[in-house]
Amino acid sequence: MKKFLLIAILAFPVIGLVSWVVWGTKQRVPVKKPVEVQVEKTVKDRLQQYGPEARARLKPYFEAKQVAYPPVRLTLVGLKEEKTLELYAGGSNQKLEFIRAYPILAASGVAGPKLRQGDKQVPEGIYPVEWLNPNSSYHLSFRIGYPNEFDREHAQSESRTNLGGDIMIHGDTKSVGCLAMGDPASEDLFVLAADTGITNITIILSPVDFRKGKTVEITEKLPKWTPGLYETIKAKLNELPVNN
DSSP states (O other), X not given: OHHHHHHHHHHHHHHHHHHHHHHHHHHHSOOOOOOOOOOOOOHHHHHHHHHHHHHHHHHHHHHXXXXXXXXXXXXXXXXXXXXXXXXXXXXXXXXXXXXXEEEOOBOOOOSSOOOSTXXXXXXXXXXXXXXXXEEETTEEEEEEOXXXXXXXXXXXXXXXXXXXXXXXXXXXXXXXXXXXXOHHHHHHHHHHHHHHOGGGEEEEEESSOGGGTOOOOOOTTSOTTHHHHHHHHHHHHTTSOOOO
């Protein structure tokens, strides 16, 4: 009996230690949280989400200029110095009318065309809209068709590669090489672009509003073909009424 009690007394701490280790290990096992699956939104989803309010904001501007909504043709003019994005719209047999302007809240770079990846320049030229992005990291966005044929031709003649891309008009208030418009404006622009149809949209990106007599100093840092580009942009701008 004494021998049994002795064994029990000696074994009790060992059993307790083992139990503590096992219990502590169980307590430290991390509990896996269920994985949240992010469902990609479609353009249709975003139009259902933001369309009614965006159209309610836009339509009074169109009605004031007697332009039907959605328009048949749409031109967006991004003016770098003025930090403004202007909207011009019209019907098939109607001249383009100035509809309204939005402030550009952020855009990096200076006067001069975009030449390569990482130069932080907003492009300059005449571009299409390539596609709408309903899942943008910057709320909503659409992609500008940079580089265009003009950009690629001059890059090839100068042996420049890696011209960059993914230039967007998007929401939020920060940007590198893109145009940040803020979230409400990006909703208006996204819905307007979707309703109009991206094949019916032209984007003009200009260093200044040449229609108002403004000029850009052509320095040695700018490519030799820059004056010709600016003449093309100026001619395209002159087809539009001046927003005073």
